[in-house]
Every structure is written in structure tokens, then in C-alpha cells.
Amino acid sequence: MRRIILSAAIALLAMACATQKSGDNERRIFVTIAPLQHLAEELTCGDFSVELLVKQGASPETFEPTSSDIARLSDAEFVFSTGLISFEHSLTHNLGDNLVDLSEGITTLGGTCSHHHCNHSHGIDPHIWTSPRELRTMVRNMLRALMSHYPDSAKYNASAEQIIARLDSLDSYCTERLGDGKQRAIMIYHPAYTYLAHNYNIEQIAIENEGKEPTAKHLVELIERGRNMGVRAIFHQPQYSTNKLRSVADELGAEVVVTDPLSFDIESEIRRVVDIISKQNE
Numbered sequence: 001m002r003r004i005i006l007s008a009a010i011a012l013l014a015m016a017c018a019t020q021k022s023g024d025n026e027r028r029i030f031v032t033i034a035p036l037q038h039l040a041e042e043l044t045c046g047d048f049s050v051e052l053l054v055k056q057g058a059s060p061e062t063f064e065p066t067s068s069d070i071a072r073l074s075d076a077e078f079v080f081s082t083g084l085i086s087f088e089h090s091l092t093h094n095l096g097d098n099l100v101d102l103s104e105g106i107t108t109l110g111g112t113c114s115h116h117h118c119n120h121s122h123g124i125d126p127h128i129w130t131s132p133r134e135l136r137t138m139v140r141n142m143l144r145a146l147m148s149h150y151p152d153s154a155k156y157n158a159s160a161e162q163i164i165a166r167l168d169s170l171d172s173y174c175t176e177r178l179g180d181g182k183q184r185a186i187m188i189y190h191p192a193y194t195y196l197a198h199n200y201n202i203e204q205i206a207i208e209n210e211g212k213e214p215t216a217k218h219l220v221e222l223i224e225r226g227r228n229m230g231v232r233a234i235f236h237q238p239q240y241s242t243n244k245l246r247s248v249a250d251e252l253g254a255e256v257v258v259t260d261p262l263s264f265d266i267e268s269e270i271r272r273v274v275d276i277i278s279k280q281n282e
Helices: 002-025 035-043 067-074 086-091 134-147 154-178 194-199 218-227 247-254 268-277
Strands: 028-032 048-054 078-081 100-101 184-188 202-206 233-236 254-256
Touching: 028 035, 035 048, 035 134, 035 154, 067 268, 078 086, 078 134, 086 254, 100 134, 134 154, 134 194, 134 218, 134 268, 154 218, 184 218, 194 268, 202 218, 218 247, 233 247, 247 254
Parallel strands: 028 048, 028 078, 078 100, 184 202, 184 233, 233 254
Antiparallel strands: none
16 A cells, blocks of 8 residues: 555655646747757756757748747747847847847957848948857857846856856957967858957958949959969858859869858857868968
8 A cells, every 4th residue: 555655655756746847848948040959958957948940951041930930939048149140130029038149348349241131230241250259249148138037047157257257268268279379261151250350360262243243254263363362272061052163173283162051050150160261370
């Protein structure tokens, strides 16, 4: 009889834990792009289900939220956005205070793309997440939003401190690898590393010209610039076509390297990009 009662008690306890877990998972956060997902998950210590709006493999450049997307976002406790991508601007008309603009406090830089499919809204380059210095500010903005709802949750502060310490270390690593006074250049199809280039003395040479394939004349100019700057690697993002890249690479004797500015593990990707850049002049 005791065994039956004990088994029943264990079963009830398991059901209670399952119910608690299910309830916890109903607290949802949405992030607009993949690089923000890991940071949000780590910062919130698993207290929220963190969901991604623009799925990996898709391009934010052409993404348009559906009415179903808007409905799901409206139910989330927070929606963390870069605040600078074109489709994110449309969310401000549909969402309230749960939409958090992570670009607050960041000095934005001009973009080179003005095509209607390009996300450089009003001439601003949106790729703030591809440099550790801007990522630090984005994490602090996430924390500020969390603490406005949960002021007594010290664990969020502790988690943010750990993330920021790691980004400080990454910043130091980038400075160490690229801060020797040498002027380096990267050639890339779509200019996704504008903030990294600005912070660490790198010239970014974009093959894409105002959101369009380069003309023959522009290609000649690119090849000449790349040759003068000693470019040995051309970055290619998986979201874009490789058209035109191979001919430019052959002319420069350069390697086409796949990098992903929309990587889930953006910190590792930044480190890898910096290693590739620094080795060009070794």
C-alpha cells in the first residue's frame, strides 16, 4: 500500500513539475535575426522560450513579416530587434512596448546600398551585430528591458556581466590581431562588416553596387583596388549568389571564403573573420 501511495505521490510531483515547465515556456521572447538568439537565451538563463523570426538560411534583405508572424510577436513578452533593418520598421506600427530597439546608444554608420531590396534604411548600415563593441551595447539594452519587468532578478545582471566580459575579451583579441597599424582590406559581396571595419582599421570593399550586380566597369575598379590593397580572400555570405565572385578571385589570386554574418554563434564567426583578415598580411 505504501508503495502505491509513494508511486502516486511521485507521479503527482512529476505532473506538477511538467506543468510548471510548460507554464515557464509560455513566456516567450522573439529575436528578429539569428545572432541575437544565442545572446538572448544565455542572458535569460533559460527562463524564456526564445524564438527566431527570420529563420537561418533566409535573408533579412527580402523578409516581410506575415499577419501570422505579427500575431505571434504580439503575444511575446519581448521582441528584440536591431532597430535598423527595413522589415523591423514595419513592426513598430503593430507592436507596443514589447518591441525593444537594441540599436539605442549605438553610433550608426552610413551604408553603401540604396537599392529597394537593401536594408540600409535611410543610408544607415544595419549590421551592428558584427562587431563586439556594438554587441556589448545590444546586450546592455536587452538587460535594461528585462530589468524593467523583473527588477529583482539578479541572475540576469550576473549573466549580462559574463557575456560582456566575453565580448570585452573578443574586442581585445580583435585589437591585438588587427591593431598593429597595418591598413588591411576585405573584399565582400554584401558589405556586412562595416562596424568591424570601422572599429579595427579595415577597408571594406563591397562587390555589390547599390544592391545590384556590379557592372563590368565597376568590376575592373574593384579588381584594381583589391590588388592595391593586397586582398587575398573574398568573403561570400551563404545568403547571396556567387556570381561574379570567381572571376574577381581569379584575377586577384584570392580565395573565396564563406562567412556568415547571420551565424547563431556570431562571436565565433567574428573571431574567424578577424583571423582570416589578419593572416592576409602575414
